[in-house]
Amino acid sequence: MIALDTNILVYAHREDSLWHQQAVRCLSELAEGAAAWAIPWPCLYEFFAIVTHPKIYAPPTPMSRAVAQIEAWLESPTMVLLSESGGHWPALREMLVAAKIVGPRVHDARIAALCVQHGVRELWSADRDFHRFPRQVTRNPLVDQ
Numbered sequence: 001m002i003a004l005d006t007n008i009l010v011y012a013h014r015e016d017s018l019w020h021q022q023a024v025r026c027l028s029e030l031a032e033g034a035a036a037w038a039i040p041w042p043c044l045y046e047f048f049a050i051v052t053h054p055k056i057y058a059p060p061t062p063m064s065r066a067v068a069q070i071e072a073w074l075e076s077p078t079m080v081l082l083s084e085s086g087g088h089w090p091a092l093r094e095m096l097v098a099a100k101i102v103g104p105r106v107h108d109a110r111i112a113a114l115c116v117q118h119g120v121r122e123l124w125s126a127d128r129d130f131h132r133f134p135r136q137v138t139r140n141p142l143v144d145q
Helices: 006-013 020-031 041-051 063-074 088-098 103-117 128-132
Strands: 002-004 037-040 079-082 122-124
Touching: 002 020, 006 020, 006 041, 006 063, 037 041, 037 103, 041 063, 041 079, 041 103, 063 079, 079 103, 088 103, 103 122, 103 128
Parallel strands: 002 037, 002 122, 037 079
Antiparallel strands: none
16 A cells, blocks of 8 residues: 655645646546555645645635545545554654654654554655655655656
8 A cells, every 4th residue: 555645745736836747646546546545644634734824835725625625535435544543652652763753753753653554565755754764665756757
Protein backbone atom coordinates (compact mmCIF):
# COMPACT_ATOMS: atom_id res chain seq x y z
CA MET A 1 0.00 0.00 0.00
CA ILE A 2 1.15 3.55 -0.77
CA ALA A 3 0.38 6.44 1.60
CA LEU A 4 0.39 10.14 0.79
CA ASP A 5 1.97 12.85 2.89
CA THR A 6 0.43 16.28 3.37
CA ASN A 7 2.53 18.05 0.76
CA ILE A 8 1.33 15.79 -2.05
CA LEU A 9 -2.27 16.46 -0.99
CA VAL A 10 -1.68 20.23 -0.85
CA TYR A 11 0.07 20.33 -4.24
CA ALA A 12 -2.73 18.29 -5.84
CA HIS A 13 -5.35 20.62 -4.38
CA ARG A 14 -3.73 24.01 -4.93
CA GLU A 15 -3.71 24.91 -8.62
CA ASP A 16 -1.15 27.63 -7.89
CA SER A 17 1.42 25.04 -6.80
CA LEU A 18 4.44 24.50 -9.06
CA TRP A 19 3.92 20.76 -8.52
CA HIS A 20 0.16 20.76 -9.11
CA GLN A 21 0.04 18.74 -12.34
CA GLN A 22 2.47 16.08 -11.10
CA ALA A 23 0.65 15.76 -7.78
CA VAL A 24 -2.77 15.49 -9.45
CA ARG A 25 -1.43 12.75 -11.72
CA CYS A 26 0.00 10.79 -8.76
CA LEU A 27 -3.12 11.13 -6.65
CA SER A 28 -5.42 10.28 -9.56
CA GLU A 29 -3.47 7.11 -10.34
CA LEU A 30 -3.99 5.95 -6.77
CA ALA A 31 -7.60 7.08 -6.34
CA GLU A 32 -8.72 5.59 -9.64
CA GLY A 33 -6.72 2.38 -9.31
CA ALA A 34 -7.74 -0.98 -7.92
CA ALA A 35 -5.08 -1.18 -5.20
CA ALA A 36 -5.54 0.14 -1.68
CA TRP A 37 -3.83 3.45 -0.91
CA ALA A 38 -3.76 5.48 2.28
CA ILE A 39 -3.79 8.87 3.92
CA PRO A 40 -2.69 9.16 7.56
CA TRP A 41 -5.25 11.10 9.62
CA PRO A 42 -2.60 13.65 10.73
CA CYS A 43 -2.02 14.51 7.05
CA LEU A 44 -5.70 15.38 6.57
CA TYR A 45 -5.59 17.69 9.61
CA GLU A 46 -2.43 19.32 8.36
CA PHE A 47 -3.80 19.63 4.81
CA PHE A 48 -6.83 21.53 6.10
CA ALA A 49 -4.70 23.76 8.33
CA ILE A 50 -2.31 24.65 5.50
CA VAL A 51 -4.69 25.30 2.61
CA THR A 52 -7.08 27.43 4.68
CA HIS A 53 -4.33 29.49 6.36
CA PRO A 54 -4.30 33.11 5.10
CA LYS A 55 -0.62 33.56 5.99
CA ILE A 56 0.36 30.63 3.80
CA TYR A 57 -1.90 31.18 0.80
CA ALA A 58 -3.34 34.44 -0.49
CA PRO A 59 -6.11 33.78 -1.01
CA PRO A 60 -6.49 30.68 1.15
CA THR A 61 -8.77 27.86 0.11
CA PRO A 62 -12.28 28.56 1.38
CA MET A 63 -13.28 26.24 4.21
CA SER A 64 -16.13 24.72 2.21
CA ARG A 65 -13.79 23.85 -0.67
CA ALA A 66 -11.19 22.29 1.67
CA VAL A 67 -13.92 20.19 3.32
CA ALA A 68 -15.25 19.13 -0.10
CA GLN A 69 -11.73 18.12 -1.17
CA ILE A 70 -11.25 15.91 1.87
CA GLU A 71 -14.67 14.36 1.35
CA ALA A 72 -13.81 13.61 -2.29
CA TRP A 73 -10.69 11.71 -1.19
CA LEU A 74 -12.70 9.85 1.44
CA GLU A 75 -15.10 8.68 -1.28
CA SER A 76 -12.40 6.71 -3.08
CA PRO A 77 -13.37 3.07 -2.46
CA THR A 78 -9.73 1.99 -2.24
CA MET A 79 -8.54 4.71 0.18
CA VAL A 80 -7.65 3.67 3.73
CA LEU A 81 -7.38 6.16 6.61
CA LEU A 82 -4.44 5.39 8.87
CA SER A 83 -5.11 5.97 12.55
CA GLU A 84 -3.57 5.12 15.87
CA SER A 85 -4.40 1.85 17.58
CA GLY A 86 -3.19 0.18 20.76
CA GLY A 87 0.10 -0.73 19.09
CA HIS A 88 0.90 2.80 18.00
CA TRP A 89 2.98 3.89 20.98
CA PRO A 90 5.62 1.12 20.63
CA ALA A 91 6.02 1.93 16.92
CA LEU A 92 6.22 5.68 17.59
CA ARG A 93 8.58 5.23 20.54
CA GLU A 94 10.93 3.19 18.33
CA MET A 95 10.91 5.94 15.68
CA LEU A 96 11.52 8.69 18.24
CA VAL A 97 14.39 6.91 19.95
CA ALA A 98 16.10 5.49 16.84
CA ALA A 99 16.10 8.82 15.00
CA LYS A 100 16.66 10.94 18.16
CA ILE A 101 13.53 12.96 17.41
CA VAL A 102 12.58 15.93 19.60
CA GLY A 103 10.36 18.95 19.17
CA PRO A 104 8.22 19.49 16.09
CA ARG A 105 9.79 16.60 14.15
CA VAL A 106 7.58 14.31 16.23
CA HIS A 107 4.84 15.01 13.67
CA ASP A 108 6.85 13.26 10.94
CA ALA A 109 7.68 10.41 13.31
CA ARG A 110 3.98 9.98 14.04
CA ILE A 111 3.19 9.69 10.32
CA ALA A 112 6.08 7.27 9.74
CA ALA A 113 4.98 5.13 12.70
CA LEU A 114 1.40 5.01 11.39
CA CYS A 115 2.68 3.89 8.01
CA VAL A 116 4.90 1.17 9.46
CA GLN A 117 2.14 0.04 11.81
CA HIS A 118 -0.31 -0.33 8.91
CA GLY A 119 2.11 -2.04 6.53
CA VAL A 120 2.54 0.86 4.11
CA ARG A 121 5.06 -0.18 1.46
CA GLU A 122 5.95 3.38 0.45
CA LEU A 123 5.17 6.89 1.70
CA TRP A 124 4.98 9.44 -1.09
CA SER A 125 6.28 12.80 0.13
CA ALA A 126 8.29 15.78 -1.04
CA ASP A 127 9.62 16.10 2.53
CA ARG A 128 13.19 14.82 2.86
CA ASP A 129 12.91 14.59 6.66
CA PHE A 130 11.26 11.16 6.40
CA HIS A 131 14.58 9.63 5.36
CA ARG A 132 15.60 9.69 9.01
CA PHE A 133 13.18 6.77 9.55
CA PRO A 134 14.84 3.77 7.86
CA ARG A 135 11.91 1.42 8.50
CA GLN A 136 9.68 3.57 6.29
CA VAL A 137 10.49 3.69 2.57
CA THR A 138 9.82 7.20 1.26
CA ARG A 139 9.75 8.36 -2.34
CA ASN A 140 9.10 11.72 -3.95
CA PRO A 141 6.85 10.83 -6.89
CA LEU A 142 6.98 14.40 -8.17
CA VAL A 143 10.63 14.05 -9.19
CA ASP A 144 11.23 10.26 -9.07
CA GLN A 145 9.78 9.18 -12.38
